[in-house]
Amino acid sequence: MSTKRHDHLIKAIMIGESGVGKTALATRFAYQRFIQHHVMTFGIDMVIATLDYQGQRVQFNIWDSTGDIRFETITDIYLKTVETIIIVFDLSNHETFTKVPNWLNRAKSYHASNANYIILGNKADKTFREVSDDEIEEMMTQPEFEGVTYFTVSAKNNDHNVDQVFQAMAKTRVETITIQDQPKIIDASIDPLCDKCHCVVL
Ligand SMILES: Nc1nc2c(ncn2[C@@H]2O[C@H](COP(=O)(O)OP(=O)(O)OP(=O)(O)O)[C@@H](O)[C@H]2O)c(=O)[nH]1
Ligand SMILES: [Mg+2]
Numbered sequence: 001m002s003t004k005r006h007d008h009l010i011k012a013i014m015i016g017e018s019g020v021g022k023t024a025l026a027t028r029f030a031y032q033r034f035i036q037h038h039v040m041t042f043g044i045d046m047v048i049a050t051l052d053y054q055g056q057r058v059q060f061n062i063w064d065s066t067g068d069i070r071f072e073t074i075t076d077i078y079l080k081t082v083e084t085i086i087i088v089f090d091l092s093n094h095e096t097f098t099k100v101p102n103w104l105n106r107a108k109s110y111h112a113s114n115a116n117y118i119i120l121g122n123k124a125d126k127t128f129r130e131v132s133d134d135e136i137e138e139m140m141t142q143p144e145f146e147g148v149t150y151f152t153v154s155a156k157n158n159d160h161n162v163d164q165v166f167q168a169m170a171k172t173r174v175e176t177i178t179i180q181d182q183p184k185i186i187d188a189s190i191d192p193l194c195d196k197c198h199c200v201v202l
Contacts, residue, residue, distance in 0.1 A: 005057070005059065006050060006057045006058065006059035007056040007057050007058065007174075008056060008057070008058045008059070008170070008173050008174060009058075009059050009061065010058060010059070010060050010061070010083070010084055010169055010170070010173055011061050011063075011081065011082040011083055011084065012060060012061070012062045012063070012082055012083075012084035012085070012086055012169075013062070013063040013065060013075075013078055013079055013082045013084075013085055013086065014026060014062060014063065014064050014065060014086045014088055015065050015067075015075060015079070015085065015086070015087055015088070015103050015106075015107065016067055016087050016088035016089055016096065016099075016100075016103060017067040017089065017090070017093075017095070017096040017099050018040060018066060018067030018068050019038055019040075019067065019090065019093075019096075020067065020088045020089050020090040020093070020096050020122055020123075021088060021090065021122040021123060021155050022041070022064055022065065022066075022067070022088050023035065023039075023041050023045070023064050024122075024155035024156070025088065025120065025122060025153065025155045025162060026045075026047040026062050026064045027047070027155070028155040028158065028162045029047070029049055029060075029062075029162055029163070029165075029166055030047045030048070030049035030062075032158070034155060034156050040066055040068060041064055041065065041066040041068075042066065042071075043066065043071050043074050044063055044064065044065050044066065044071070044074055044075065044078055045063070045064040046061065046062070046063055046064070047060075047061075047062045047064055048060065048061055048062070049062070049166075051166060051167065051170055053167065053170035053171055053173075053174050054174060056170075056174045058169075058170040058173060058174065060166060060169075062086075063078045063082065065078065076106075076110070079106070079107055079110050080110045080111075082115075083114070083115050083116060084115070084116045084117075084118065084169065085107045085111075085115055085116070085117050085118070086118045086119075086120060087100055087103045087104060087107070087117065087118070087119045087120070088119075088120045088122050089119070089120070089121055089122065089131070090121075090122055090123050091121045091122065091123050091124055091126065091129050091130070091131050091152070092123050092126045092128050092129055092130055092131075093130060093131075094130040094131055097121075097130075097131045097135070097136075097139075100119060100139065101139070101142075101144065104117065104119075104144060104145070104148070105144065108144070116149075116169075116172070117147070117148040117149070118148070118149050118150075118151065118165065118169070119140075119145075119148060119149070119150045119151075120150075120151050120152075120153050120165065121136060121150070121151070121152045121153065122153050122154065122155060123154060123155075123156070124152045124153060124154040124157070124160045124161075125154040125156045125157040125160060136150060149168070151164070151165050151168075153165060
């Protein structure tokens with residue numbers, strides 16, 4: 001009997017300023033729920049979710065980091081272990097948008113060119129916005145943003161793209177990596193400190 005739980009594994013991390021909605025987005029994707037209150041993530045959390053794309057089971061191991069500067073060393077440890085980096089800002093808070101290039105450069109400092117970068121402008125459900133589409137477009141044309149994908153989303157209102165973001169990630173993965181290329185590592189690999197252990201490889 002096969003013990004394989006997924007055909008593809010995407011290891012991702014959510015980074016960005018405190019309060020932009022990283023936990024809310026991870027919760028929306030994994031549990032289809034919205035958390036109304038801001039409870040600052042303490043250090044880092046892990047969310048696991050799967051979806052099917054064209055008959056392929058794609059598992060997401062998503063590290064939900066905190067924007068709190070006191071935990072930045074922890075965030076940096078986990079940043080190194082993923083291949084997909086999701087940078088979140090709050091469309092209703094301009095300051096969180098101005099920090100996006102810093103987060104991108106910080107993530108890039110740990111990765112060669114083969115990492116995937118996604119930027120999410122969150123809280124699109126709000127009528128009040130401090131960040132215009134023009135500003136976002138302008139940022140995305142900067143050289144360091146080449147190859148980076150942007151989505152406008154809302155963790156509160158699921159009509160705003162959250163599922164589509166992960167569907168797009170799954171599509172890219174399934175269409176660019178053949179099953180043979182994909183390492184079949186089970187849950188032991190989610191602990192970055194265990195990465196060198198080769199704990200269980202199917
Ligand atoms: N209106 C609206 N509020 C949101 C949305 N996403 C998150 N929030 C609210 O924003 C606040 C902060 O959300 P969190 O998900 O806790 O933010 P975070 O980025 O995880 O914050 P840290 O863990 O401190 O880094 C909460 O009160 C959420 O309910 C959204 O899409 N729309
Ligand atoms: Mg959080």
